[in-house]
Amino acid sequence: MTAKNKILVTGGAGFLGSHLCQRLLEKGHTVYCLDNLYTGTDRNLNTLSKFSDFEFIHQDVCNPIHLKVDAIYHLACPASPIHYQRDPIQTTKTSVLGALNVLDLAKHCRAPVLFSSTSEVYGDPHVHPQCEEYWGNVNSAGPRSCYDEGKRCAESLFMDYHRMHHVDIRIARIFNTYGPQMCANDGRVISNFIVQALQNKDITIYGNGEQSRSFCYVDDLILGLMRLMETPKLHSPVNIGNPIEKSMNEIAKIIINLTGSRSSISYHALPIDDPKQRCPDITKAKELLNWEPIVPLETGLRKTIAYFQAVLVESQSVTQ
Ligand code: UDP
Numbered sequence: 067m068t069a070k071n072k073i074l075v076t077g078g079a080g081f082l083g084s085h086l087c088q089r090l091l092e093k094g095h096t097v098y099c100l101d102n103l104y105t106g107t108d109r110n111l112n113t114l115s116k117f118s119d120f121e122f123i124h125q126d127v128c129n130p131i132h133l134k135v136d137a138i139y140h141l142a143c144p145a146s147p148i149h150y151q152r153d154p155i156q157t158t159k160t161s162v163l164g165a166l167n168v169l170d171l172a173k174h175c176r177a178p179v180l181f182s183s184t185s186e187v188y189g190d191p192h193v194h195p196q197c198e199e200y201w202g203n204v205n206s207a208g209p210r211s212c213y214d215e216g217k218r219c220a221e222s223l224f225m226d227y228h229r230m231h232h233v234d235i236r237i238a239r240i241f242n243t244y245g246p247q248m249c250a251n252d253g254r255v256i257s258n259f260i261v262q263a264l265q266n267k268d269i270t271i272y273g274n275g276e277q278s279r280s281f282c283y284v285d286d287l288i289l290g291l292m293r294l295m296e297t298p299k300l301h302s303p304v305n306i307g308n309p310i311e312k313s314m315n316e317i318a319k320i321i322i323n324l325t326g327s328r329s330s331i332s333y334h335a336l337p338i339d340d341p342k343q344r345c346p347d348i349t350k351a352k353e354l355l356n357w358e359p360i361v362p363l364e365t366g367l368r369k370t371i372a373y374f375q376a377v378l379v380e381s382q383s384v385t386q
Contacts, residue, residue, distance in 0.1 A: 074098045074135045076127050076168060077142030079106025081248050082182065082240075084114060085288050086139055091117040098133060102126040105144045110247055127164035131171045137295065138179040140168040143217075145184070147210065147337065148253035154212035161216025162223070169227040172234070180236040180295045181224050183303060186214045187239060190341040195311075197347040198239065198303045208339040221303065228301050236294050241307025241346045245284030245366060246373035256281065256367075259318055260374045263327035273336030275315035278343045282308035283366030286359035293355040300354055307346035308359040324367055 073090050077083040078099025083106065087097045096119040099111070103124065114120045125131070127142040143160050144150040150157040165181065172179035188196045189204035204214045227233040244256040251257075262269050290306040312320075318331055351357050 070094050070096065071136035072096045072098065072134065074100060074131070074133060074138045074171070076100045076138070076140045076164065077106065077182075078114070079103060079110050079122070080141065080145075081245075082243065082284065082287065083139075083141045084110035084247055085245070085284050086141070086291065087114050087120065089288050089292065091120055095119065097121070098123055098135065100125050100127060100131065101142065105146075105149050105249065105252070107249070127167060128159055130167050133171065133175075135171070135175055135177050137177050138168055138172055139182070139291065139295070140164065140179060141182040143182075143213075145213075146249070146252035146254050147213075150213040151209055154209070157212040158216040161213075161220045165220035165223045169223060169233060173227065173231050176234075178234040178236065178295060179224075180238060180291060181220060182291070183221050183237050183239045184213070184217050185239055185241040185305070185307065185344055185346065186210065187218050187221065188341075188344070189214060190339060191344070194343055195309060195345040195347040196305065198305055198350055205339050209337075210339050225301075235301055236297075237301075237303040238291055238294050238306045239303050239346075240287065241282060241305065241344065242279045243282045243284055243287045243307070245370055247284075248370070250374065250377055255279070255314060255317060256370065257374070259321045260325070260367075260371055261378070263321050263325040263329050264371070264374060264378055266328045268332040269318045269322065269329050270334050271314050271318055271331055272334050272340065273314075275318065275333070276313050277336075277340060278311045278313050278345065280308050280311045280345045281317075281363060281366075282306070282359050283361035283363075283369075286361050290351060290355065290357045290359075293357045294351075297355055304350050304355070305346040305348050306351060306357075307348065309346055309348055310363065311343070311345040312363070320363070321367065321371075324364065325371055
């Protein structure tokens with residue numbers, strides 16, 4: 067997409083959405099950001115509102131969308147466990163009704179549409195690293211299933227709109243991502259550990275800390291999404307994430323070192339169905355998108371720490 071296009075980003079006020087909107091605006095596109103602000107923030111919107119070609123639409127993706135657009139990035143859905151488990155029925159509705167509304171719009175506008183799916187479709191995986199052909203190991207009755215099964219159902223809808231109505235779909239399976247503009251209170255491991263370390267509070271490790279995740283810096287991730295959108299005829303799911311795997315014990319040590327924190331580590335119960343390991347096989351993205359992450363973990367963490375330092379200073383000046 068080299069011309070100036072009208073692009074809809076659902077969930078554009080959230081962590082990934084706001085980065086994506088900014089990148090698209092910098093490329094000269096007009097961006098419609100549709101968000102109900104359930105987890106998206108005014109802080110993110112304030113930055114984006116400085117661009118004249120940015121328009122905010124305060125709407126829930128569960129309601130039909132009436133716009134004329136050239137392309138759609140569909141990101142709207144609470145994504146951290148504490149946020150998506152707060153109202154699990156609404157989470158499933160957001161995934162399923164949101165997908166239907168976005169796909170109807172894409173069909174009507176004949177616009178390409180990218181869906182932000184998730185590594186959670188692999189559940190607590192028996193195959194490692196996870197390739198796109200692996201069908202996953204999801205507990206359909208557990209507390210994570212509102213998110214996991216919602217996203218799986220949305221993938222199914224995307225594939226069926228492609229097969230039945232020839233909608234030009236893309237499916238990105240996004241693995242753990244971190245960076246500036248994460249919510250300080252979303253309970254995710256990187257935001258929790260950094261905020262705890264900066265305040266010299268205990269670092270809360272769940273379980274024995276040997277479970278692993280693979281963390282992708284947000285700039286790399288956004289580039290991967292845009293490459294996927296720009297790659298024609300790629301209608302099957304593609305993993306987008308960083309294949310360098312770390313345990314939570316390792317992450318805690320790295321963050322304590324980078325912040326120079328005096329925090330100790332405390333161990334807590336592991337949440338139900340918490341996956342033991344997670345690491346993307348990104349062969350498909352490398353070969354078909356010519357994409358792979360380039361930002362080293364330490365570089366990305368330093369930028370994220372600087373962001374949270376600023377957020378903490380801001381919140382202190384508000385409470386004083
Ligand atoms: N986690 C942790 N301490 C925290 C928050 C999370 O040890 O304060 C663990 C969590 O149990 C999981 C991992 O870190 O094993 C990643 O959690 P996150 O919620 O960031 O992502 P997800 O589980 O959705 O991959």
